Amino acid sequence: MNLNRHDSASPAEYEAARPVARRRRPAGQPPLALIYGLLLAPAAFLITFNYIPALSSLYHAFTEWDIGGDSTWTGLANFRALAGDPVFHKSIVNVTKLGVFAFATHLTVPFIVAEMIFHLKSERWSYFCRVAVVLPMIVPGVVTFMLWNFMYSDAGILTELLMRLGLHDWVRGWLSDPKTALWAVAFVGFPFAGGFNILIYYAGLANIPGSVLEAAELDGLGALGRIVRMHIPLVLQQVKLLVVMTMIGVVNGFESIYILTMDGGPGYETTVPGLYMYLNGFSYQRMGLACAIGLLMLLFLLAFTVTLNRFMRTGDYEPET
Amino acid sequence: MASESVKKRGRQLAGALWRALLALILLLTFFPFAFMVMTSFKDTHQFYHSFWLPAWPVHLENYAGALTDMQAYIANSIFVTAVSISGILVFGAIAGFLFARYRFFGREIIYYGMISMMMIPGVLLLVPSFLWVKRLGLLDSYAVMILPYVSGGQILGIYLLRGFFSQIDNDLFEAAQVDGAGLLRQLWHVGLPLAKPVLGVVAIVSALGVWNQFLWPLVTTSSEDVMVLTVGMLRYNTRVVGQYGRMFAGYTISAIPLGILFLLATRVFMKGITAGALKA
Numbered sequence: 001m002n003l004n005r006h007d008s009a010s011p012a013e014y015e016a017a018r019p020v021a022r023r024r025r026p027a028g029q030p031p032l033a034l035i036y037g038l039l040l041a042p043a044a045f046l047i048t049f050n051y052i053p054a055l056s057s058l059y060h061a062f063t064e065w066d067i068g069g070d071s072t073w074t075g076l077a078n079f080r081a082l083a084g085d086p087v088f089h090k091s092i093v094n095v096t097k098l099g100v101f102a103f104a105t106h107l108t109v110p111f112i113v114a115e116m117i118f119h120l121k122s123e124r125w126s127y128f129c130r131v132a133v134v135l136p137m138i139v140p141g142v143v144t145f146m147l148w149n150f151m152y153s154d155a156g157i158l159t160e161l162l163m164r165l166g167l168h169d170w171v172r173g174w175l176s177d178p179k180t181a182l183w184a185v186a187f188v189g190f191p192f193a194g195g196f197n198i199l200i201y202y203a204g205l206a207n208i209p210g211s212v213l214e215a216a217e218l219d220g221l222g223a224l225g226r227i228v229r230m231h232i233p234l235v236l237q238q239v240k241l242l243v244v245m246t247m248i249g250v251v252n253g254f255e256s257i258y259i260l261t262m263d264g265g266p267g268y269e270t271t272v273p274g275l276y277m278y279l280n281g282f283s284y285q286r287m288g289l290a291c292a293i294g295l296l297m298l299l300f301l302l303a304f305t306v307t308l309n310r311f312m313r314t315g316d317y318e319p320e321t
Numbered sequence: 322m323a324s325e326s327v328k329k330r331g332r333q334l335a336g337a338l339w340r341a342l343l344a345l346i347l348l349l350t351f352f353p354f355a356f357m358v359m360t361s362f363k364d365t366h367q368f369y370h371s372f373w374l375p376a377w378p379v380h381l382e383n384y385a386g387a388l389t390d391m392q393a394y395i396a397n398s399i400f401v402t403a404v405s406i407s408g409i410l411v412f413g414a415i416a417g418f419l420f421a422r423y424r425f426f427g428r429e430i431i432y433y434g435m436i437s438m439m440m441i442p443g444v445l446l447l448v449p450s451f452l453w454v455k456r457l458g459l460l461d462s463y464a465v466m467i468l469p470y471v472s473g474g475q476i477l478g479i480y481l482l483r484g485f486f487s488q489i490d491n492d493l494f495e496a497a498q499v500d501g502a503g504l505l506r507q508l509w510h511v512g513l514p515l516a517k518p519v520l521g522v523v524a525i526v527s528a529l530g531v532w533n534q535f536l537w538p539l540v541t542t543s544s545e546d547v548m549v550l551t552v553g554m555l556r557y558n559t560r561v562v563g564q565y566g567r568m569f570a571g572y573t574i575s576a577i578p579l580g581i582l583f584l585l586a587t588r589v590f591m592k593g594i595t596a597g598a599l600k601a
Contacts, residue, residue: 029423029424030423030503030504032425032426034504035419035423035425035504036425038415038416038419038504039415039416039419039431041412042412042415042416042435042475042479043431043435045412045468045471045472045475046434046435046438046472046475046476048468048472049450049468049469049472049473050438050441050446050472050473051438052453053446053449053450053453054438054441054446054449056449056452056453057445057446057448057449060449065452067452069452069455069456109346113343113346116339116340116342116343116346117343119336119339120340129343129347130591131587131591132347132350132351133347133350134583134590134591135351135583136350136351136354137529137579138576138579138580138582138583139354139572139575139576139579140532140533140550140551140554140575140576140579141533141535141551142533142535142551142554142555143551143554143572143575143576144353146554146558146572147353147354147357147572148353150568151353155368155565157353157356160372160373190349191346191349191350193346193347193349193350194350199591223335248442252442252444252445255535255536258536274444277445277447277448278447278448278536280448281447281448281451282448282451282540287448287449287452290447290448291448291449294445294446294447294448294449295445297445298441298442298445301442302440
């Protein structure tokens with residue numbers, strides 16, 4: 001504040017003031033106790049409701065754990081059991097199928113729709129379309145799944161449509177026939193033009209500088225050429241984000257299956273690891289095994305994200321806020 | 322010359338096809354929801370005999386009946402969501418502000434310790450979390466939902482608000498400081514008014530997340546007193562088996578609260594959905 005204070009103050013005064021001045025925090029810094037005190041509540045919440053369950057999961061994956069809370073250390077027994085468990089194997093096959101299907105649809109259809117919206121000349125129509133694709137999100141996810149459950153039911157739209165078309169032989173219990181159950185689960189949300197994937201692609205397209213677009217036009221690139229040679233490379237960042245999100249959704253998402261088939265049936269045709277974890281925890285009372293499944297899923301997701309980050313370096317996604 | 326105009330017409334045609342395809346995709350997207358609303362006004366006879374088309378007279382009593390069944394669930398959902406969002410905003414704003422503005426011992430360690438929990442999807446911890454809150458004696462209460470939602474939801478708030486506050490010019494806060502405003506008053510009078518757009522995004526993302534929670538309340542609550550809408554819908558479904566009009570009236574009602582939020586804050590809502598992707 002006053003750099004020449006030693007000119008006006010006596011040496012003794014200066015010496016007395018110095019240690020205090022040195023220890024004083026930068027101007028306006030509130031006392032440390034206040035800062036730590038204010039951080040206490042958020043930290044306590046996180047420790048109680050995030051860290052403790054996470055560590056508990058890590059520990060109990062190696063135990064046999066019953067509903068009463070007693071656990072005994074069993075080492076790798078849970079993982080060995082899973083390695084030899086045909087249901088777990090089946091669940092991995094199922095989730096892989098669902099994943100391949102989800103990547104083929106949830107990454108492509110939204111891109112095409114975003115391109116369509118991007119090419120609309122009128123800003124008003126473009127905004128209207130973006131609002132329209134978001135609107136279904138006001139329906140709770142669970143209710144959307146119930147709606148699809150109805151669509152597949154005997155009184156539902158699919159059956160009714162086939163009857164109308166005279167294709168009586170095609171009608172079946174879509175969710176109870178082992179041949180169609182997994183497909184029925186995969187097709188929930190058709191035509192996959194759901195809310196935020198489109199908005200993310202659209203944001204990517206809208207952020208391409210106008211000069212780049214003009215340059216491409218001058219180079220005589222046609223519409224398709226522009227999309228393939230320019231738009232796709234320039235939205236890779238968004239693609240990467242959506243790849244991660246889709247993978248997380250596929251691995252963790254078993255709410256739809258819970259609503260549609262309840263127990264992953266018929267047989268184990270629609271069982272996925274997430275649902276198997278849930279059933280082990282809450283129906284079969286094998287809590288330790290459930291923790292082991294959760295841990296494997298988490299390790300898979302972490303490994304996937306790390307690998308993706310290594311092979312697709314595109315910088316971080318920054319939303320416009 | 323002639324080929325130019327052919328080319329132009331071809332391009333117009335392609336454009337028209339492109340738009341028609343877009344319209345078709347949007348129609349297919351909306352079809353289940355349009356069907357839901359249409360059927361919600363029918364009685365069972367109309368449902369079977371006029372499956373594809375609207376039918377008269379409309380049966381508003383479907384809504385009256387559905388509302389009676391669902392109002393308690395909706396009230397619980399609104400309560401849980403509102404309290405959770407408040408907690409998330411308070412914690413997010415305070416912690417985000419502290420991390421952005423001040424230096425203190427352990428700042429980065431604490432910050433990353435908090436943010437890193439974003440990497441662990443809560444659903445994978447469903448079983449240990451359940452046994453833990455059971456031991457804490459929280460089962461079947463509002464707290465068993467609100468406390469973990471605040472805990473997990475604050476992370477995005479802290480992350481986005483730290484980013485926002487660290488971009489704000491320090492002079493603004495220093496001016497308040499000269500006037501004798503302490504940390505909290507600086508946050509309240511200077512920080513928060515500037516941060517409104519970010520707070521809005523955090524609020525919407527959290528609202529969508531909390532409102533849609535299903536598995537957690539399913540396993541931790543069982544009494545009607547605290548049951549939220551998503552879980553209540555399961556019971557509702559079994560109550561209205563075969564009464565399709567009433568069933569769909571209930572489904573439609575379930576969309577109204579977020580629908581109102583959407584009407585009030587379309588732009589923030591859309592931004593929030595995009596930003597929600599970050600959370601993943």
